[in-house]
Structures are given as structure tokens and as C-alpha cells.
Amino acid sequence: MGSLYSEHLTWLHRWPAGRKLACMAILGTLLFLLSAPWALAAAGAGCALLWCSLGPATRVARRLMVSVLVAAGLVAVFHLWLGRPDVAAVSALRLACASTLGVALTVSTRPTDLLLVLDGLLAPLARLGLRPERWSLQLALMLRFTEHFFVQWRRLDDAHRLRTGRPGGLRLIAPLTVQMLQTARRVADALYARLGG
Amino acid sequence: MTAAVSRNSSYSMALVALFAALMAVMGLIPKIDLPLGVPITLQSLGVMLAGCLLGARRGFQALLLFLVAVAAGLPLLAGGRGGIGVFMAPSAGYLVGYALAAGVTGALMRLLPQGTPMRTALSAFIASVLGGLVFLHAMGIAGLVLLAQMPLEKAFFADLVFVPGDLVKCVLCAVVVHTVAKALPDWQFGGRER
Numbered sequence: 001m002g003s004l005y006s007e008h009l010t011w012l013h014r015w016p017a018g019r020k021l022a023c024m025a026i027l028g029t030l031l032f033l034l035s036a037p038w039a040l041a042a043a044g045a046g047c048a049l050l051w052c053s054l055g056p057a058t059r060v061a062r063r064l065m066v067s068v069l070v071a072a073g074l075v076a077v078f079h080l081w082l083g084r085p086d087v088a089a090v091s092a093l094r095l096a097c098a099s100t101l102g103v104a105l106t107v108s109t110r111p112t113d114l115l116l117v118l119d120g121l122l123a124p125l126a127r128l129g130l131r132p133e134r135w136s137l138q139l140a141l142m143l144r145f146t147e148h149f150f151v152q153w154r155r156l157d158d159a160h161r162l163r164t165g166r167p168g169g170l171r172l173i174a175p176l177t178v179q180m181l182q183t184a185r186r187v188a189d190a191l192y193a194r195l196g197g
Numbered sequence: 198m199t200a201a202v203s204r205n206s207s208y209s210m211a212l213v214a215l216f217a218a219l220m221a222v223m224g225l226i227p228k229i230d231l232p233l234g235v236p237i238t239l240q241s242l243g244v245m246l247a248g249c250l251l252g253a254r255r256g257f258q259a260l261l262l263f264l265v266a267v268a269a270g271l272p273l274l275a276g277g278r279g280g281i282g283v284f285m286a287p288s289a290g291y292l293v294g295y296a297l298a299a300g301v302t303g304a305l306m307r308l309l310p311q312g313t314p315m316r317t318a319l320s321a322f323i324a325s326v327l328g329g330l331v332f333l334h335a336m337g338i339a340g341l342v343l344l345a346q347m348p349l350e351k352a353f354f355a356d357l358v359f360v361p362g363d364l365v366k367c368v369l370c371a372v373v374v375h376t377v378a379k380a381l382p383d384w385q386f387g388g389r390e391r
Contacts, residue, residue: 003269003279004271004272064279068282071287075287075347078345078351082351091345095287095344098282099286100282101285102280102281102285105281106282107280111269111270114269114270115269134210137210138210138262139214139265141210142217142262144218145214145215145218146218146225148218149222150222170369174376175376176219176222177219177250177373177376178377178381180215180216180219181250183215184215185211187214188207188212191207192204192208195201195202196201196203
């Protein structure tokens, strides 16, 4: 499965994932504490500079960024329509800046590196009897079976088209769900056989 | 992984992971347009199904796993969206609400009567309306108020646009549950003990 990570290396790629995540958390919190339009406009200029500095690495996320900017624009139009230009500027800038930070992190950090940080953050839960390491196994299973179920859905759709000449659409959800539940039982047996004690 | 797992625990792990995979597939399936032009994306149907089929705890875990994968940058949301940025968009309330709504739907499904496939489907419809529609939309409205700074009343009316489509999904959820109840008669809906 592909991700929104860009292989085009930038200066942000060289930062460790944990540092990027911490910076994003701090800057994201600051964005939500700021309420002066001029301060958020300065933050917006900073985010635009950050985006430009990443160059071609942002190409994979351009469509996502356009949808974020359209959403921020709609929020601004809504507030302008209500006659609140200050709120329009603050809310649209805040959304655009926070999303830019998130997208910059996403394009410059491999999903596996982010999950390693998550593993580290969840590690203290082991003292409470929880098993954070199972997340990695479940995530691997999830990614493996996403492709499997997508192929299953395509097969069901092809079979439906052959029978009726029309795409299966919503009719395929029930058989796909039944297949998922049956597969889950087999996978559970395999997991128990491999890891059970 | 070194620690041994029990049969129940391996069953939970498999169900949670595979349902999260199904949720991801629902984002890859192209949106379907209703006759009036209202688009239907399937992932909020996945929230309802997670609660009804897996129960509160496993449903919550499945959706949480899915959201962690999204936050890590995998483009699993409808339209190929993903990354931490999507949790800062005006619709973030709905997204964060996915896991909680699956939990609420599952808790309600466990309480509601089952027995015949038809009764189970009716219970699934009620649980989906309360958990996957009312609760999820309340979370979405809270997100619009907090992130987009919309007044509560306006956020409520903006949200109403999506209610008819989600009501259709509640019916679809009941139909899927009915099919599962007939295909797998021993399936324990709402996470009841096996």
C-alpha cells in the first residue's frame, strides 16, 4: 500500500520523527491559543514558507492540500456571510496553518517511523497490563488484508457485472462483510496456533 | 511479540485488524451517488457495522487502529486523504467521533433484543441511528463549533445536510446485519460472549 510520504528528500526529512511530532504538537497548540488575526497571518506566512521550502516533495499531497484550503475558504465565506470578518480570518488561517503543519509532517516522515514513535509513547502502558506491541502486529495484519479485501471486492464486482451488466455497488457490502468475518475466524485460529500458550 | 496470547485474545486481534482493513477498503471503493445526486461514501457505514458486528470494545479498537493508520500518513480515507492534517480540518470532529461512535453503537447493540435475523436487523437499525448517526453527528457538530468556530445553531443546520444519506446507511447496516445473521447463525452481535 502506498502512503503520502514523499521519496523526494528535503531538509525536513533529516529531522527525526519524534522531534517533528513534538514540534507539530507545540505549534498546533500555539495556533489554537492565538486569536489575533495579525499573529495568525504571520503564522500563515511561516506555513507558506515551510510549504515552499519542501519543493517537489509536496507534490504527493497537493490534492489533499487543495481540499484543505477549499474547506478553510468555505469556513471563511460562511463567517463573512454572517458579518464576522475577524472570525473568518482567524478560523480559516488557523485551519490552513494546522493542516499545512500536519501535511508537512506526513510527506516528510515514513509511516513506519511515526509508528515507532507511537510504540515508544505507548510503552509505559505495558506497566498497566496493556500490550502496546500488539498494535504493530494488528497494523501489519490490517495492511496485509486491505489489499486482500480490495481484490475480493473487485472479484465480487466483476462477477456481478457478468451476471447483470451493472456494477455491484452497495449490494456487495454484505457478501464482503461475511467474507471478512469468516476470514477473521481463520486468521484468529492461525494466530492462536502460532502465538497461543 | 513474545508473550503468549489466549484464544479469545487472538480472536479479538484478528477481528479488530481485519475490520480495520475492511474500513480501509470502504475508503477505496468509489463513492456511490444516490438518485438525487447525494454522494454516499461508505466509511461512516463502517462505523455502524463495527459497533453492530464487533461490539463496543472491539469496534472502538478497530476504528482506533484505522485512525492511527490514517494519522501515520496512509491515504485510507475516502478520496485518498490521510495524515495528521486531516485531524485539523473542520470535519475532524466526525473523524475523531468514528471510534467513539462505534463504541456507543456496540454498547447499544449489546443491550437491544436479538434472536431472529429480522429482530437483530431491527436492533442494528436502532443502534446505528443512535450511535452511528446521532452520536457521530453530535461529535461532528462539536468539531465544527470548536475548529471552524461556527455558532452551534449554524453548525447544526450545516450538519443536517448529511442526515438523509446517513439514514440510508443505517438501513444498509440493518440489511448487512440481516445477511450476516442468516449466513453466520452463530455470530454474536454487539460483542456478546461466544
